[in-house]
Amino acid sequence: MSFKVKMETVSKEKQSPVVLALDFPFHAPQERTRLLTKAQRVLEAVHPYICAVKINHHLVLPLGTFDGVQKLVAQIHEKGLPAIMDCKVNDIGSTNQVIAEYYFATGFDALIANPFIGWEEGLKPIFEIAHKQQRGVILLTYMSHKGAKEGYGQKIYEEETSKVTLQYLSFAEKALKWNADGAVVGATYPEKIREVHDILGEKVPIYSPGIGAQGGVAEVALNAGARYLIVGREVTLAENPAETAKKLCEKIRRLRNAQAK
Numbered sequence: 001m002s003f004k005v006k007m008e009t010v011s012k013e014k015q016s017p018v019v020l021a022l023d024f025p026f027h028a029p030q031e032r033t034r035l036l037t038k039a040q041r042v043l044e045a046v047h048p049y050i051c052a053v054k055i056n057h058h059l060v061l062p063l064g065t066f067d068g069v070q071k072l073v074a075q076i077h078e079k080g081l082p083a084i085m086d087c088k089v090n091d092i093g094s095t096n097q098v099i100a101e102y103y104f105a106t107g108f109d110a111l112i113a114n115p116f117i118g119w120e121e122g123l124k125p126i127f128e129i130a131h132k133q134q135r136g137v138i139l140l141t142y143m144s145h146k147g148a149k150e151g152y153g154q155k156i157y158e159e160e161t162s163k164v165t166l167q168y169l170s171f172a173e174k175a176l177k178w179n180a181d182g183a184v185v186g187a188t189y190p191e192k193i194r195e196v197h198d199i200l201g202e203k204v205p206i207y208s209p210g211i212g213a214q215g216g217v218a219e220v221a222l223n224a225g226a227r228y229l230i231v232g233r234e235v236t237l238a239e240n241p242a243e244t245a246k247k248l249c250e251k252i253r254r255l256r257n258a259q260a261k
Contacts, residue, residue, distance in 0.1 A: 144186025187216025197225025
């Protein structure tokens with residue numbers, strides 16, 4: 001089963017588009033055991049209300065890839081959920097290949113990659129390895145922070161098409177051309193979600209981070225065309241992560257039910 005199909009299947013079974021970003025504030029190195037325990041407890045509490053888990057450097061750096069993080073990935077899989085590594089891979093092809101091999105060996109089902117580095121001797125090796133192993137590659141198309149416009153929002157001249165366009169729209173086109181398994185567009189920019197969705201349609205699902213803590217609104221992002229919502233601090237730092245995740249999930253279900261009538 002491909003990563004894209006796996007995500008669709010789990011999301012339908014859970015009736016949830018929520019991807020948990022398992023992020024936490026800085027912990028001193030000597031507190032790594034406490035950090036791992038905290039991550040495991042949050043995952044155990046919220047897994048009924050999510051369709052996948054995203055991990056980034058918040059946990060990889062303090063816990064280590066083949067130690068704590070591998071334990072977390074195993075726990076994620078035990079709950080029947082896909083695991084996404086948000087490494088924003090962004091190097092030359094030979095380095096990218098090694099990065100992908102290590103993360104896939106850890107058990108991750110997909111990686112997030114930065115399309116700025118291009119295809120040849122850039123992202124091509126990652127796509128080849130991922131699709132050979134039925135893993136996924138999700139392209140970073142427009143980020144959720146205010147400074148995103150300085151890179152992803154800049155105007156560019158495309159030699160292939162001989163036209164001036166916006167960087168993130170070019171990346172959306174590449175997501176189609178490269179057969180990406182997803183595209184990240186910040187929930188804080190619903191107008192960008194809508195533009196990217198106009199290009200991708202239902203062929204490449206949109207993952208939207210920035211819900212809650214950064215000001216993104218779940219209903220607005222979904223209505224603009226997002227398929228999955230990446231939610232981190234609103235859940236991980238909540239007094240009751242399970243209740244917070246449950247309420248978000250129920251709100252989304254009510255919205256979908258209302259739209260279906």
